[in-house]
Amino acid sequence: MNDNIVFGQYIYKNSIIHKIDPRTKLIMLLLIMIGTFLIPSDNFILLLIALLIPLIAVVFSKISIFKYLKSLKQIAFVMLFSFAFQLFANHQGKILISLAINFSVTNIIVAILILVLFFLIRKYLPFKMLIFLGLVILILYLFRFPMLGNAFKMTQINIYEKGLIHGSFLILRVFTIILASTTLTLTTKPTDLTNAIDWFLMPLEKIKIKTSIFTMMISIALRFIPTLFNETNKILKAQASRGVDFNEGKFIEQIKQIVSLLVPMFVISIKRAEDLADAMEARGYIPGNKRTKLVKMKLKALDYILLLATFTLFILLILLRCGVYAL
Amino acid sequence: MFIEFKDVSFKYPNNDKNVIDHLSFTLEKGSMLAILGHNGSGKSTIAKLIMGLLKATSGSIYICDTLLDEKSIDDLRQKMSIIFQNPDNQFVGVTVKDDIAFGLENHQIPRQEMLEKISKYATLVDMMAFLDANPENLSGGQKQRVAIAGALAMETELIIFDEATSMLDPKGTKEINAMIKKLKNEHNKTIITITHNLEEALFADRVMVINDGKIVLDGSPQEVLKEQTILEASGLKLIDGIAIIKEIEKTSLLSKENKEKICEALWELTFKM
Numbered sequence: 270m271n272d273n274i275v276f277g278q279y280i281y282k283n284s285i286i287h288k289i290d291p292r293t294k295l296i297m298l299l300l301i302m303i304g305t306f307l308i309p310s311d312n313f314i315l316l317l318i319a320l321l322i323p324l325i326a327v328v329f330s331k332i333s334i335f336k337y338l339k340s341l342k343q344i345a346f347v348m349l350f351s352f353a354f355q356l357f358a359n360h361q362g363k364i365l366i367s368l369a370i371n372f373s374v375t376n377i378i379v380a381i382l383i384l385v386l387f388f389l390i391r392k393y394l395p396f397k398m399l400i401f402l403g404l405v406i407l408i409l410y411l412f413r414f415p416m417l418g419n420a421f422k423m424t425q426i427n428i429y430e431k432g433l434i435h436g437s438f439l440i441l442r443v444f445t446i447i448l449a450s451t452t453l454t455l456t457t458k459p460t461d462l463t464n465a466i467d468w469f470l471m472p473l474e475k476i477k478i479k480t481s482i483f484t485m486m487i488s489i490a491l492r493f494i495p496t497l498f499n500e501t502n503k504i505l506k507a508q509a510s511r512g513v514d515f516n517e518g519k520f521i522e523q524i525k526q527i528v529s530l531l532v533p534m535f536v537i538s539i540k541r542a543e544d545l546a547d548a549m550e551a552r553g554y555i556p557g558n559k560r561t562k563l564v565k566m567k568l569k570a571l572d573y574i575l576l577l578a579t580f581t582l583f584i585l586l587i588l589l590r591c592g593v594y595a596l
Numbered sequence: 597m598f599i600e601f602k603d604v605s606f607k608y609p610n611n612d613k614n615v616i617d618h619l620s621f622t623l624e625k626g627s628m629l630a631i632l633g634h635n636g637s638g639k640s641t642i643a644k645l646i647m648g649l650l651k652a653t654s655g656s657i658y659i660c661d662t663l664l665d666e667k668s669i670d671d672l673r674q675k676m677s678i679i680f681q682n683p684d685n686q687f688v689g690v691t692v693k694d695d696i697a698f699g700l701e702n703h704q705i706p707r708q709e710m711l712e713k714i715s716k717y718a719t720l721v722d723m724m725a726f727l728d729a730n731p732e733n734l735s736g737g738q739k740q741r742v743a744i745a746g747a748l749a750m751e752t753e754l755i756i757f758d759e760a761t762s763m764l765d766p767k768g769t770k771e772i773n774a775m776i777k778k779l780k781n782e783h784n785k786t787i788i789t790i791t792h793n794l795e796e797a798l799f800a801d802r803v804m805v806i807n808d809g810k811i812v813l814d815g816s817p818q819e820v821l822k823e824q825t826i827l828e829a830s831g832l833k834l835i836d837g838i839a840i841i842k843e844i845e846k847t848s849l850l851s852k853e854n855k856e857k858i859c860e861a862l863w864e865l866t867f868k869m
Contacts, residue, residue: 279690281728459690492690495732544685551647551678552688552746553702555670561704563697563711 278495279458285571286330286456291465293572294453297322300583301449305442307590311434315586316441322579323449330456340451341444345398348440355436362430370412370424380408459491464564479557489545497538504533597661598754598786599623599646604655606641606809615641617809618655625753628780628787630797630817633806634831639790640681642806643758646788647678660753674703677747681759683731683739692718692734692742693727699750717745721775737768744775755779757789761796773799794821794835805830 281287301319308315327337341348383404391397409426453462463484470480505515513526568576599622606616615638623629633639644650645657648669657664659672677699680686689695693714700710718724721741731739740760747755757776761769777799779785789796797803803820805813807830813820821827821838828834834842841859844850850858 279730281691281730458694460694489688492688496684499732541685544680544682545688547644547647547649548678548680548686549688549698550649551673551676552699552750553670553673554698555702558702559704560701561706561710563694563701563707563714565707 278455280332280336280455282331282456284329284331284456286326286452288569288571289456289575290566290568290572291457291461292468292566293568293575294457295462295465295469296576297579298449298453300579302446304583304586305445307586308442309590310438313438313441315589316438316445318582320441320445320448323445323452326452326456327448330452332455336455337448337451341447342398344443344447348443349398349402351443352436352440355439356428356432357426359432359435360427360429361432362434364427365430365433366428368409368413368426368428370409370426372412372423376412379411383408454491459488461564461566462491463488464562464566468566481558481560482556485554485556493541496541497534500537501530501534504530504537597622598625598659600658600661601642601645602656602658604645604652604657606638606645606650606653614653615809616645616652619809619811620655621804621811621814623786623788625786626784627801628776628789628799630800630803631788631790631806632792632794632797632803632820632830632832634792637806637830638809639792639806640758641809643678643756643788643790646754646756647676648673674750675752676754676756677750677752678756678758679740679743679747679760681762683736683743683763686743687731687739690730691728692723692731692745695731695742696746696749699746703750713749713751714745717748720748721745735768736764737771740764740768740772741775744772748779754786754788757787757791759790759792761791761793792832794827794832794838798835805832807831 301322305316305319308319327334387394387401387404394400466487467480467484470478470484473480508515508526508529513529515523515526515530601619601621604616604619605614607614617638619642631639631642641650645652646659646664648664659668660675662668662672664672687695688698696714696718697710700713705713714727715724718727721744723738723741723745726734726738726742731742734742743760744755757772761772764772773796776787776789780787780799787800789800791797797820798817800817803813803815803817804811805820805827812830813823813826821835824834824838824842841862844855844858844862847855
């Protein structure tokens with residue numbers, strides 16, 4: 270199993286979070302997601318309250334915190350990029366930091382050397398993303414001083430108050446959503462999740478829409494995500510043993526090397542799909558037909574409390590957004 | 597008669613050659629048939645034709661005296677189940693329990709009955725302790741035992757093992773063969789086992805050797821194993837005991853009388869093992 274891939278990996282633990290009805294978890298996730306987008310982008314208190322819900326779930330789920338952090342690792346670059354974009358592109362509010370950047374030949378050479386050194390040894394470094402970020406800050410710091418020779422160009426980089434606030438808010442918002450959705454997938458069996466989706470879509474059956482086909486597709490997709498990542502890992506190792514290095518070479522060469530991964534992946538996936546279709550058909554699966562369910566979903570007292578609490582917070586947020594209350 | 601093939605042929609689209617070529621045979625209820633053949637001989641195609649996963653190009657297939665066609669297929673499938681070669685490709689459920697339940701859910705078995713059957717058949721295949729485990733984390737033999745429990749839970753009369761041991765290690769193979777023997781002797785199931793391993797055919801009531809979609813040998817395991825030339829021509833590897841007999845027969849180091857005695861003893865031992 271590829272441990273870096275958290276999405277779609279259900280981890281069995283005897284925890285209170287695992288026992289919550291999947292419908293409750295889905296509603297809560299949906300409300301947290303909508304809620305984080307409704308929170309005004311400078312109101313950190315409300316966002317921290319929203320973040321508190323998945324954080325409590327993480328603590329009570331009995332699953333290692335590292336499993337959750339791995340899911341964040343996947344989008345760390347996107348988060349950092351968005352933060353940097355907000356930081357430098359937003360010119361609202363007071364100037365917090367003003368950096369005079371001196372472009373001199375020496376500065377540029379030193380910066381290039383640092384970056385080249387990083388790319389050469391990055392294979393052996395832990396926390397690459399953090400080190401890279403540290404190096405960027407170091408380079409910016411170096412550019413403040415014109416080393417050997419006069420600066421041939423000078424410019425000013427200003428970091429504004431709103432840029433910093435919005436950037437930090439954006440990171441916290443994405444963090445909240447990712448943490449909440451990871452909690453859902455790590456603590457809910459894909460079959461339970463699809464049963465919950467099936468339950469929500471049930472009204473559509475009344476207008477003759479076969480929602481069970483859709484939920485079966487989701488169920489199989491979730492079931493096969495870890496399997497396919499596992500398969501990808503095997504192919505990567507098989508190709509690496511034949512000398513393919515997916516991290517080296519020019520861009521075009523890297524694209525060609527990815528083809529050597531994609532072709533067997535497609536072949537294997539199609540073969541798997543054919544075999545699975547045969548196995549499902551042989552076991553009496555007829556798309557759209559009525560099926561009984563092994564899992565009986567029943568809302569318990571805890572579910573009602575959680576739903577009531579989440580809905581109350583959500584309604585308060587909407588009222589706040591509408592200007593009824595001011596926090 | 598449980599299964600009757602009447603002059604059945606099958607070829608894949610865009611292919612002129614018949615994979616199954618005018619095949620006719622019958623199978624009695626409660627008996628065990630081993631279908632032997634090398635890779636590409638057409639033996640798995642026979643399993644898929646019986647299950648209605650492929651449609652015969654010509655000829656007809658009868659299951660329990662009912663013609664297998666689009667109208668009857670859903671009802672007839674309730675009498676049959678199949679365990680495929682690759683256990684990873686046949687799991688639908690994310691836990692052992694969910695996977696055993698899949699067929700039962702399709703057959704609209706009430707929940708309480710479903711739970712009883714899951715418990716009964718998971719115990720039978722010795723997987724009760726793994727009900728909440730992810731099938732991905734099981735060994736090959738355990739995975740196939742889950743697939744067998746899924747098939748057994750549907751309580752079908754016929755179970756087909758389509759090269760169910762070919763991807764397993766010797767321990768897993770032994771486990772599954774013991775399970776097949778148990779089903780045959782204690783549960784009176786009609787069993788078809790498809791394999792290219794002659795040893796797995798020894799405990800069948802009847803052995804059928806397929807080559808190029810045609811039956812080249814059909815009889816009891818003893819009768820079929822005697823036809824070494826045909827078996828070798830069909831691309832099958834002789835089992836150790838038979839291969840030794842063949843070498844003893846060739847040698848000039850032993851007298852004719854001794855050769856006969858040793859071969860007879862080896863022959864007997866082969867079927868006892």
